[in-house]
Amino acid sequence: MAEKTLVIPTMITVGELADALRIPATNLVGELFKNGIAATINQRIDFETAQIIVGELGLDVQLEQQEATQEAVPRGGSAERSKSAKASYRPPIVAVMGHVDHGKTSLLDAILDTKVATAEAGGITQHISAYQTTYNNRSITLLDTPGHEAFSALRQHGAALTDVVIIVVAADDGVKPQTVEAIKFAQAANAKIVVAITKIDKPTADTNRVKAQLASEHHLNPEEWGGDTVMVEVSAKTRQNLDKLLEMVLLVADLEELKAEAEGNAEGLVIESHMEQGRGPVVSVLVEQGVLKTGQYLIAGRAYGKVRTLSDYAGRPLSVAGPSTPATLTGFKSIPKFGDRFSVVASEKIARQQAAALIASEGRGAVSGTVTGSELLHIISKKRSSKTLNVIVKADVQGSLTSVSDSLRLLDNEEVNVRVVGSGIGNVNESDISSAAASQAIIYGFNVGLPTAVKSLAARQRVSVRLYKVIYELLDDVKTVLEELLEPEIVEKDLGALTVKGVFRMTKNEIICGGEVTTGKIIPGALVRVKRAKDVIGEAEVASLQREKQEAKEVFEGEMCGLSLKLTRRLVIQEGDKLEFFTRELVKRQL
Numbered sequence: 001m002a003e004k005t006l007v008i009p010t011m012i013t014v015g016e017l018a019d020a021l022r023i024p025a026t027n028l029v030g031e032l033f034k035n036g037i038a039a040t041i042n043q044r045i046d047f048e049t050a051q052i053i054v055g056e057l058g059l060d061v062q063l064e065q066q067e068a069t070q071e072a073v074p075r076g077g078s079a080e081r082s083k084s085a086k087a088s089y090r091p092p093i094v095a096v097m098g099h100v101d102h103g104k105t106s107l108l109d110a111i112l113d114t115k116v117a118t119a120e121a122g123g124i125t126q127h128i129s130a131y132q133t134t135y136n137n138r139s140i141t142l143l144d145t146p147g148h149e150a151f152s153a154l155r156q157h158g159a160a161l162t163d164v165v166i167i168v169v170a171a172d173d174g175v176k177p178q179t180v181e182a183i184k185f186a187q188a189a190n191a192k193i194v195v196a197i198t199k200i201d202k203p204t205a206d207t208n209r210v211k212a213q214l215a216s217e218h219h220l221n222p223e224e225w226g227g228d229t230v231m232v233e234v235s236a237k238t239r240q241n242l243d244k245l246l247e248m249v250l251l252v253a254d255l256e257e258l259k260a261e262a263e264g265n266a267e268g269l270v271i272e273s274h275m276e277q278g279r280g281p282v283v284s285v286l287v288e289q290g291v292l293k294t295g296q297y298l299i300a301g302r303a304y305g306k307v308r309t310l311s312d313y314a315g316r317p318l319s320v321a322g323p324s325t326p327a328t329l330t331g332f333k334s335i336p337k338f339g340d341r342f343s344v345v346a347s348e349k350i351a352r353q354q355a356a357a358l359i360a361s362e363g364r365g366a367v368s369g370t371v372t373g374s375e376l377l378h379i380i381s382k383k384r385s386s387k388t389l390n391v392i393v394k395a396d397v398q399g400s401l402t403s404v405s406d407s408l409r410l411l412d413n414e415e416v417n418v419r420v421v422g423s424g425i426g427n428v429n430e431s432d433i434s435s436a437a438a439s440q441a442i443i444y445g446f447n448v449g450l451p452t453a454v455k456s457l458a459a460r461q462r463v464s465v466r467l468y469k470v471i472y473e474l475l476d477d478v479k480t481v482l483e484e485l486l487e488p489e490i491v492e493k494d495l496g497a498l499t500v501k502g503v504f505r506m507t508k509n510e511i512i513c514g515g516e517v518t519t520g521k522i523i524p525g526a527l528v529r530v531k532r533a534k535d536v537i538g539e540a541e542v543a544s545l546q547r548e549k550q551e552a553k554e555v556f557e558g559e560m561c562g563l564s565l566k567l568t569r570r571l572v573i574q575e576g577d578k579l580e581f582f583t584r585e586l587v588k589r590q591l
């Protein structure tokens with residue numbers, strides 16, 4: 001049969017490829033996963049990957065690469081597009097974090113008040129957590145980070161979302177627990193740090209104490225002390241040094257060569273969504289690549305729609321939204337989830353199909369994400385009846401840690417699931433061993449080491465530490481452990497059948513009868529299903545077999561034989577009954 005040829009773009013989402021191949025997207029996700037690629041339906045894969053996967057699926061389809069056109073699916077995921085020749089400088093995305101009451105909101109307000117036309121600012125009706133300001137004609141995107149949970153959800157979705165983190169520390173209060181968390185977050189997210197020491201107008205302000213704390217306890221040395229951390233002393237109240245803070249943020253960001261494609265279809269993240277009467281789902285997104293326009297079809301997780309209205313963070317209408325722009329849009333048919341990636345697709349039909357495919361794959365636990373209340377209840381009840389494998393994951397860098405953790409989640413199903421009880425960057429250490437011992441977890445290390453002292457501690461505590469350098473080998477190992485947790489499957493294999501020609505002896509425990517093998521073969525030890533007409537009337541086991549009055553090891557189709565059946569329940573057999581022989585085995589299941 002001639003192969004079918006499909007023309008696909010240089011980059012294609014998993015959902016679109018499945019669509020083109022007319023196979024369920026879940027099959028494709030599964031096949032990718034087998035190849036060590038933990039992809040979601042919205043994820044883009046390149047032409048080569050598509051070719052390999054299609055080859056492995058054994059489909060009669062030949063893929064042909066299409067020349068990229070303006071209308072084609074956007075080329076490249078965020079990372080590729082940031083490096084493409086079309087990429088140009090984009091505004092930095094800056095998160096503002098700090099300890100409660102240290103003045104984060106006041107600082108943001110002060111920055112936005114100075115820079116945003118007050119008339120429009122007054123018109124803000126809804127709260128969104130991303131803003132934009134300008135300094136020296138350059139834009140800066142500011143993210144208000146309401147809680148760490150929300151932020152780690154964003155981080156989980158793999159986005160190197162934040163370029164710079166402004167750590168806000170009150171000059172009169174110094175470094176506090178959430179300050180430390182913010183520093184850790186920034187470091188883990190590989191973001192640049194700018195410290196804003198605020199409330200310097202207060203008489204009790206002690207900026208030197210703050211700097212000393214940061215330098216001695218957190219290795220953040222201020223530039224004026226010979227270090228390389230930018231620290232700006234500010235006051236939201238008197239607006240002192242706000243400009244300097246923005247100038248420093250831009251300076252630090254400039255060291256990073258932040259680029260994105262300012263053309264082509266947009267992709268990015270959903271940062272907020274809610275339902276509004278009269279407007280329907282109102283969704284705030286942060287564009288990472290390309291331009292978002294009204295009239296385009298979007299998909300974000302299981303939600304899809306057509307961009308009806310587009311506005312900036314302050315509610316002012318926008319005709320297009322480019323890279324790093326926070327935008328609010330209406331036109332979704334349902335509410336996408338916080339942290340979902342959005343992308344532009346060619347038609348409503350594709351959007352609908354992708355969303356449907358995602359829902360189907362989520363049904364088998366293939367895709368993770370933030371969850372709604374009812375989903376959470378479902379997960380909780382599911383987890384109660386399922387078996388859990390606790391793991392601690394250590395990796396060399398945040399990116400691989402996120403990939404490993406995300407991929408592990410894809411292994412969950414109705415019966416077994418992986419719970420990451422701890423994770424971190426760097427070599428396996430003593431505290432990992434004690435947490436693993438306490439939670440009976442296996443430690444998986446990806447590209448990290450196991451110092452000798454820690455190794456002997458692990459042996460003493462009977463903690464299993466498994467180190468890998470290849471992600472799918474690590475995942476295969478976890479899969480094998482999970483498979484051990486699965487209840488074995490009962491598999492019945494048919495052997496043959498016999499028609500009863502005579503019954504010679506019938507007791508409570510034994511029947512001796514004879515007949516002709518009509519199909520297949522019979523062996524001692526086989527199980528027997530006794531059928532009269534169409535009904536199964538009982539089950540027994542072949543105790544022994546005789547052919548021509550001789551003990552036989554097997555009897556084949558067309559041969560006559562006598563057999564002794566062992567009964568566990570009373571059974572009456574008569575001439576004309578059909579005996580069906582089979583074996584029943586417990587088979588280890590695979591994920």
Ligand SMILES: Nc1nc2c(ncn2[C@@H]2O[C@H](COP(=O)(O)OP(=O)(O)OP(=O)(O)O)[C@@H](O)[C@H]2O)c(=O)[nH]1
Nearest residue numbers: 099100101102103104105106198199202235236237
């Ligand atoms: N004197 C002075 N007071 C400030 C300054 N910035 C904030 N404050 C005060 O500090 C208190 C806390 O400020 P917020 O901006 O609400 O602090 P926050 O960090 O956003 O607090 P959460 O949103 O609860 O985390 C308020 O009473 C502010 O008026 C400043 O620069 N100078």
